[in-house]
Amino acid sequence: MSDVSYVRTKMLDEMAPPVSQVGPIRWARENLFSSVTNSVLTLLAIWFIYSLLAATLPWIVFSSFSANSLGECRTAIRDAYGADATGACWSVIRERYLQLLFGFYPSESYWRPILALVLMLVAIGPILFEGLPRKMLIFSGLYPFVGFFLLWGGTVWLPVTILLGFVIAYFATTMLGKVIGSLGAVIAAILLPVIWWLFLAGPVAYGLHAIVPIGLVPIESARFGGFLLSIVIGVTGIVLSLPIGVLLALGRRSDLFVVRTICIGFIEFIRGVPLITLLFVASTLLNYFLPPGTTFDIVLRVMIMVTLFSSAYMAEVIRGGLAALPRGQYEAANALGMDYWKSMRLIIMPQALKISIPSIVGIFIGLFKDTTLVSIIGLMDPLGLSTAIRANAAWNGIVWELYGFIALMFFIFCFSMSRYSMYLERKLQTGH
């Protein structure tokens, strides 16, 4: 049996792979032409893309930017590219883009939403990306008040007094906790700020304003419109629905019967009702329940409804993430002596949220696009504005250019969210 034995005497050197096995040729062969079916599909796809571009590219390129009405537009295109040419009339975007972005917001105050947007990016930065300094989170916490002040204007003391409510809540939990126990402190931390906001914050703010009048020109919600409105409603909904959804999901799994029942009731009710119904409630019905004479800002009402709506969905998505965690994680956290809130915050939620990222971002994207529904109750979001623009005699009959532009803007926002969620998933990947 000596032929079984073998000993290598010389080790082999490393060699480059054959040319046919590397580079674009190999890629194309593997991905586009790996089989007959694949080759046919590739050719079909190329033909499809070609026809699509052949039909749309001339329309996009043979266009007019300078006309002042649809008729002028058509003449200009015919003059420039021949009698048969049809092209896009981008002039409408040129003429109305400020309106599509800001609605009827006074043009001398455009700097306010622009500054608010820039500051928002600064505020969101440290939440989205770990590399930025942690101290920036303080600004993120203050931003809602800054943003509110910039957009709506009025006295600077109103956001300050509203902020004070949270300071009151903070002191109620830290200082009263020792005196009246933790449950009492929690109740006080909810009750005291609510009393402050309902009865004292307003008068105090106006009192302070009378003494030290600092403020911006107030701008009412009716003038908000376009993407400004979409972003205000969308971002508020996104930022608030996540924490509310987390609390609802925890509540639904709670051992406390009352908490659990309330959470289930809320989630099931909100999920069982179309968003449009809630928006109608916000725009009309809510007034019947409020004391006569109170004006409760329509945009604020819509923001509340949109937030509640998506937080119900959020709760269910997060509950799915919670259910996916093995029991051992809860037990290990408990066995190390962590109480409920610590184990939720440090062990359970980070993992449950990570599992739910794709669905959470799905809800965010859905929410952002759903902001266009507010046009039904008469708010001037981009879609509402486009109807208004098309009602104008000069632009009557224009369709693709407006909706195409709006679609492109929405796509940019939604696609960025989607990419960010993929980045986050990759970053949080801790397996192999």
Next chain:
Amino acid sequence: MSTAVEREVDRSQMKVSDEVAIQITNMNKWFGAFHVLRDINLTVQRGERIVVCGPSGSGKSTLIRCINALEEHQDGHISVDGTELSSDLKNIDKIRSEVGMLFQHFNLFPHLSILDNCTLAPIWVRKTPKKEAEEIAMHYLTKVKIPEQADKFPGQLSGGQQQRVAIARSLCMQPRIMLFDEPTSALDPEMIKEVLDTMIELAQEGMTMIVVTHEMGFARQVANRVIFMDAGQIVEQNEPEEFFNNPKSDRTKLFLSQILGH
């Protein structure tokens, strides 16, 4: 099943003191209508190493899970280090931070690095400063012989390494009692040894341990008492020598013949 047999174990440091670490009296537990633990009475002295064995479903895991209140008992008393285990949350958290626990499936936190796994509870429960907690963690990771893995994540480690990290994580809370719930049942044979070695070291340092395991070699070498449970009751307990060589009850004999017979 006796992987841990041929090893010199120094029993000189394993001293049992008179101090009572755990006292269980007339404890009963039900899962719904199912009477899972029946009239358990057990006193554990400080420094004791107790091995609990028995067929699956005999209630041995449930018993040690009752000791740190992962399961609630419905009747009787459990006191740990003199603190009575009641439904009062303060007592439960206090006892849990004194009692370390190891699980069959390790239950490391997959989203945290090995070091963070070890420092999390000391920082948040014991309020240890971060730097100090990290020093303690590195000390125990060195003790379980994996300091070089500190920056990795649990998913990148082998089962045996994960279980050793779990031991280090428990030790970082500086517990006075350790509970082991089948710590080697999910491991490959060669990894069982590394985990048992770590547990033997702990025993040699005088840790009070209750170990639910099928590792009879470990029981022989380390335990000062072996408890056999069946149908939710303590059927027999004795010193390991006597327990293995001269079992009294028929159930114990049957169990030992099944577990040692192959």
